[in-house]
Amino acid sequence: MNKKGIIAIISGFSGVGKGTIVKELVNRYGYVVSISATTRKPREGEVDGKSYFFKTQEEFEQMIKKDELMEYAQYVDHYYGTPKKYVMEQLEQGNDVLLEIEMQGALKIKEKFPEVSLIFITPPSVEELKNRLINRGTETMEVIEKRVKRAAQECVYMQEYNYIVENDSLEVCIEQIHALLQSIHFENKNQKNLIENIRKDFDQYR
Amino acid sequence: MNKKGIIAIISGFSGVGKGTIVKELVNRYGYVVSISATTRKPREGEVDGKSYFFKTQEEFEQMIKKDELMEYAQYVDHYYGTPKKYVMEQLEQGNDVLLEIEMQGALKIKEKFPEVSLIFITPPSVEELKNRLINRGTETMEVIEKRVKRAAQECVYMQEYNYIVENDSLEVCIEQIHALLQSIHFENKNQKNLIENIRKDFDQYR
Numbered sequence: 001m002n003k004k005g006i007i008a009i010i011s012g013f014s015g016v017g018k019g020t021i022v023k024e025l026v027n028r029y030g031y032v033v034s035i036s037a038t039t040r041k042p043r044e045g046e047v048d049g050k051s052y053f054f055k056t057q058e059e060f061e062q063m064i065k066k067d068e069l070m071e072y073a074q075y076v077d078h079y080y081g082t083p084k085k086y087v088m089e090q091l092e093q094g095n096d097v098l099l100e101i102e103m104q105g106a107l108k109i110k111e112k113f114p115e116v117s118l119i120f121i122t123p124p125s126v127e128e129l130k131n132r133l134i135n136r137g138t139e140t141m142e143v144i145e146k147r148v149k150r151a152a153q154e155c156v157y158m159q160e161y162n163y164i165v166e167n168d169s170l171e172v173c174i175e176q177i178h179a180l181l182q183s184i185h186f187e188n189k190n191q192k193n194l195i196e197n198i199r200k201d202f203d204q205y206r
Numbered sequence: 207m208n209k210k211g212i213i214a215i216i217s218g219f220s221g222v223g224k225g226t227i228v229k230e231l232v233n234r235y236g237y238v239v240s241i242s243a244t245t246r247k248p249r250e251g252e253v254d255g256k257s258y259f260f261k262t263q264e265e266f267e268q269m270i271k272k273d274e275l276m277e278y279a280q281y282v283d284h285y286y287g288t289p290k291k292y293v294m295e296q297l298e299q300g301n302d303v304l305l306e307i308e309m310q311g312a313l314k315i316k317e318k319f320p321e322v323s324l325i326f327i328t329p330p331s332v333e334e335l336k337n338r339l340i341n342r343g344t345e346t347m348e349v350i351e352k353r354v355k356r357a358a359q360e361c362v363y364m365q366e367y368n369y370i371v372e373n374d375s376l377e378v379c380i381e382q383i384h385a386l387l388q389s390i391h392f393e394n395k396n397q398k399n400l401i402e403n404i405r406k407d408f409d410q411y412r
Contacts, residue, residue, distance in 0.1 A: 119392075122404055125403075125404075125407055126408055126411070148411050149412075151408065151411075152408040152409075153412070155404060155408050158401055158404065158405075159394065159401055161394060162394055163392040163394065163397075164392060164394060164401060165392050166400065176389075176392070179388060179389055180389040180392055182385060183382075183385055183386040183390075184389075186325075186369040186370060186371050186382070186386055187368070188367060188368055188369065188370060191370040194328065194370060195364055195370060197331075198328055198331075198332070198361060199361055199362075199364075201331055201332040201333075202332055202357065202358040202361050203358075205332070205355050205357075205358035206355075206358045206359070
């Protein structure tokens, strides 16, 4: 029997490095990242079914109505959401699926799909988070202060996560999260088939 | 600040190989195994405070009374139990502690100490468990049948465990459990200090 994949959401404060971590997990170990659906127009170079599933507003609202999304939200006149179908297909094929989603969306998914594991990536300190945002050199101090303020608000969600991993050294953090994802396979909720098979196997001895 | 160790109970059916696995985890990676207290007399070569903490019946009953044991049970006129003090000292020193305990004892400990992680090691099949017991060559078929029958009873406890790991190849299983124990450090319940520190750190930005 094909072993089913696991599904994990990776969240963290803006600037913590989660984008890089997810990209490396995909490149090095073949994890699959879920593809979002959106009603915004494709940008230069974006491919339908790869960058996003591009949908008309009508199509997207049909997906909502038919409960085909794990979660969705509206930003600046456009819908963004996570289609169930793609994720479920990948899981059935035995692939482990990563979702990079912000905290409120993550908690909404966890409520509906308790089999999901929530992983939170945190910087070692707020000081360090600020330094990383400054060193990027892409934002003004005003924007950076705004991001840190937002992180201060978001940090209450941290305690709802199943696993908290510190990103001190990027290299160490990538390997730790890879090991963690492998270990999540052993969680009781992901071993229901094995438990059931062993129980049945023992029936003749009872 | 010194990082506190984690505490994990390793259980499994008789013959699954958990003794070897725990021994290898200690030898290769320096995990600490909890030392039991007992009222039975030391056997040749057994050292007090290393093999067991040897106690008189009176001393043991005092330990029960003073709630100094994580769990205890009586077998064939003798008490056996897990002293809290040794485990807690090791955790404080930052050592990860393994307890090799049978299932009912494990569940009793989990109830009292929810921070404990329960790991269950299972054979790939009942057939395989029987083969291993036969290949040991130390027991009669009658004893082996009894052990399998007992495992058939015990297997209802399996679903109460946090993690279920299959011991198909011993070498793979040792490495998987080592990775799992490392990942357990990232569990929310073991990251309370980090969560608290980050929250405090953000206070100035709220």
